[in-house]
Amino acid sequence: MQQTRLGSTGLSVSRICLGMMTYGTPDWRPWVLDEAASRPLVKHAVDLGINFFDTADMYSGGQSEVLTGRFLREFCRRDEIVVATKVFFPVDVTFSGGVAAGGKLPPVAPNKLGLSRKRIFHAIDESLARLGTDYVDLYQIHRFDPNTPVEETMEALHDVVKAGKARYIGASSMWAWQFAKMQQVARTHGWTPFASMQNHYNLAYREEEREMLPLCRDQGVAVIPWSPLARGFLAGNRKAGDKQGGATSRAETDNIAQTYYYRASDFATVERLGAMAAAKGVSNATLAYAWLLHKGVTAPIIGASKLPQLDQAAAATELVLTADEVAQLEAGYEPHPVTGHA
């Protein structure tokens, strides 16, 4: 497994990051795997050389962090791995997320949502307790908080770093101007800037190429995209004209994917991907990840529900594409409404 640096930092991360949203409890989302089903997958990821793991406090109402901590203690040395988590949304197993896809926030008790100083200080301690570790390597804001002054959030994150509870900070989906503003505020005050951007980017959703990706490239910020297979859509086993159809539990029940993708042009993208993958003798998934790696991405954050999916992700780091092939995969893309920010 290749390693690279996280943006401008000295932190060494595998070119494939394992997304831990798939592991927790199916009480949260029906396609999520429980502890027994998850363990062999995480073990196999570690055996493949993956040392970068991404979770969030809200996944499975905190159970994803619990399993992440437990598995990594079982399989890894703490000083070799990079554990990333996130703060913003309420931690409540009845809140399945997907606000940008029409999901509704539950009634939230005061200070259970957002990026105030109070919320961040509380949330980091809760995450550390669930993960069973003294520090996280990368502490990310899951969204932009329009209700908290940017200065308050950036100073609180800096204080979390200075308290030794996080080594680096990162951000996730937001408008490029919001990200640039937060970075500017941090720099002006001598606070810790974000090292990474975790955004929505894959062959079926390329809106980030307009503003966010050039900004990150210019500023030396690592790009670690979420849903690199468009939540499984790019695998080629989702059905046009039947959103609840498909080969897997996630295909049937992932209402967020059903909102974001499934347009005719998205199916055309999958067809092009599938044809080139077949010609190369690799899976759609391997080729879709390889495309991302050729677009200057640091590490896609992959979701894996079956063991061979991990091997297919690892294979992507060895697959070399020509500029022509990259262009062929992109041809015919139709712009999407911006999704994944709320």
Ligand SMILES: NC(=O)c1ccc[n+]([C@@H]2O[C@H](COP(=O)([O-])OP(=O)(O)OC[C@H]3O[C@@H](n4cnc5c(N)ncnc54)[C@H](OP(=O)(O)O)[C@@H]3O)[C@@H](O)[C@H]2O)c1
């Ligand atoms: N920051 C954010 O707002 C945000 C949002 C979403 C996700 N994330 C992060 O990103 C991670 C990945 O998200 P994701 O799970 O949506 O990613 P994804 O890689 O786009 O989708 C993963 C799904 O694709 C299918 N799949 C994976 N490998 C495959 C293969 N080789 N062949 C066929 N199908 C394959 C599996 O679904 P089946 O079960 O159908 O096989 C799997 O559950 C999460 O765990 C989380 O850490 C962050």
